[in-house]
Amino acid sequence: MNVPFFDLKRQYNQLKGEALPLIEKVLENTAFSGGPFVQEFEENLAKYNQTKFAAAVNNGTNAIHLGLMALNIGPGDEVIIPANTFIASAWGVSYVGATPVFVDVDPHTWNIDVAAAEKAITPNTKAIMGVHLYGQPCNIAGLVELCERENIPFLEDNAQAIGATYNGKVVGQFGSMSFTSFYPGKNLGSFGEAGAVFTNNQEYHNHIQMLKNHGCNVRYHHEIIGYNMRMEGIQGAVLNLKLNYIDGWNNKRREIVNRYQSVASNKLVFQAAEPNAVAVHHLCVVTTENKDEFLKYLDENGVGYAFHYPIPCHLQKAYAPLNYKLGDFPHSEYLASHCISLPLFPEMTDEEISRVCEVIAKY
Numbered sequence: 001m002n003v004p005f006f007d008l009k010r011q012y013n014q015l016k017g018e019a020l021p022l023i024e025k026v027l028e029n030t031a032f033s034g035g036p037f038v039q040e041f042e043e044n045l046a047k048y049n050q051t052k053f054a055a056a057v058n059n060g061t062n063a064i065h066l067g068l069m070a071l072n073i074g075p076g077d078e079v080i081i082p083a084n085t086f087i088a089s090a091w092g093v094s095y096v097g098a099t100p101v102f103v104d105v106d107p108h109t110w111n112i113d114v115a116a117a118e119k120a121i122t123p124n125t126k127a128i129m130g131v132h133l134y135g136q137p138c139n140i141a142g143l144v145e146l147c148e149r150e151n152i153p154f155l156e157d158n159a160q161a162i163g164a165t166y167n168g169k170v171v172g173q174f175g176s177m178s179f180t181s182f183y184p185g186k187n188l189g190s191f192g193e194a195g196a197v198f199t200n201n202q203e204y205h206n207h208i209q210m211l212k213n214h215g216c217n218v219r220y221h222h223e224i225i226g227y228n229m230r231m232e233g234i235q236g237a238v239l240n241l242k243l244n245y246i247d248g249w250n251n252k253r254r255e256i257v258n259r260y261q262s263v264a265s266n267k268l269v270f271q272a273a274e275p276n277a278v279a280v281h282h283l284c285v286v287t288t289e290n291k292d293e294f295l296k297y298l299d300e301n302g303v304g305y306a307f308h309y310p311i312p313c314h315l316q317k318a319y320a321p322l323n324y325k326l327g328d329f330p331h332s333e334y335l336a337s338h339c340i341s342l343p344l345f346p347e348m349t350d351e352e353i354s355r356v357c358e359v360i361a362k363y
């Protein structure tokens with residue numbers, strides 16, 4: 001039996017009976033861009049995330065971009081981020097003309113190393129952005145304490161961790177702002193592109209709402225130079241529906257990863273959790289010393305896999321002008337060359353989960 005790494009079609013098939021009439025409703029109301037379905041989603045999303053505000057935007061990359069603009073971060077400023085993340089964590093920093101300052105990750109949690117972040121602080125540091133990578137909360141307590149001491153904002157890239165908790169509270173409410181993505185493959189995925197910015201700060205929220213809407217609150221009254229980064233009505237309606245399911249899906253992801261972990265060969269290393277953190281496992285990444293041998297074994301046994309992420313941010317060609325080099329961040333580099341993501345999605349069948357368990361147990 002073959003087990004796919006991921007199959008997005010299954011969730012669509014489960015939901016289409018409910019989703020298609022909602023989409024039709026959006027179309028019948030010609031609520032194509034922004035509008036009532038998006039507003040309703042913003043309210044429900046803010047409640048879910050336990051923040052005062054949620055600004056719905058057209059993707060997670062732009063969520064970060066607009067958030068940094070609202071924080072008035074720009075040329076000459078630096079933002080500290082982990083080297084082991086999806087590159088979009090860094091794009092927003094570059095878009096506003098600031099410099100991403102990469103730091104290494106903790107060798108066990110694979111999330112930003114707080115001591116490394118502290119060492120990277122300069123007089124130009126304007127924020128530290130933690131990423132809850134693969135759905136595993138980073139060391140929020142350490143970062144909050146450091147940012148308070150330095151009097152700079154702590155930001156959360158929550159694109160992979162919607163619904164994960166830290167000290168019993170969902171992540172994405174600890175930072176001055178947090179950013180999420182509803183890219184279709186995410187735990188809470190849209191039927192297209194979408195994202196959001198969370199904050200408890202009314203001023204930041206208003207600024208982002210204006211920026212995403214051509215710089216106006218009142219039509220054709222453009223108070224600032226803005227963008228067109230509104231969420232589409234269809235995405236608001238679909239995400240509103242999916243919000244009802246997210247906790248169940250996240251529980252299923254945890255159950256699957258627990259099963260993998262309880263049987264896996266000791267040649268496979270899993271991501272460690274911070275104390276008091278409960279992950280939502282956007283991905284189930286493992287490392288192993290002999291990656292090629294393990295991949296061949298997975299191929300022979302029909303188990304799908306992927307790599308997240310094969311090149312750390314500091315070694316991406318796009319950031320060559322920043323002059324980082326191989327050896328700068330050994331833990332991130334080790335992960336990039338040894339990571340393998342195992343099949344993980346809530347719609348996996350029991351047979352598929354058992355098959356992956358059997359294969360990884362025998363390795």
Ligand SMILES: Cc1ncc(COP(=O)(O)O)c(C=O)c1O
Binds near residue numbers: 157159180181195
């Ligand atoms: C950690 C992280 N940050 C930011 C993003 C950007 O989100 P989007 O793809 O919606 O632009 C993603 C997802 O792609 C992500 O995984």
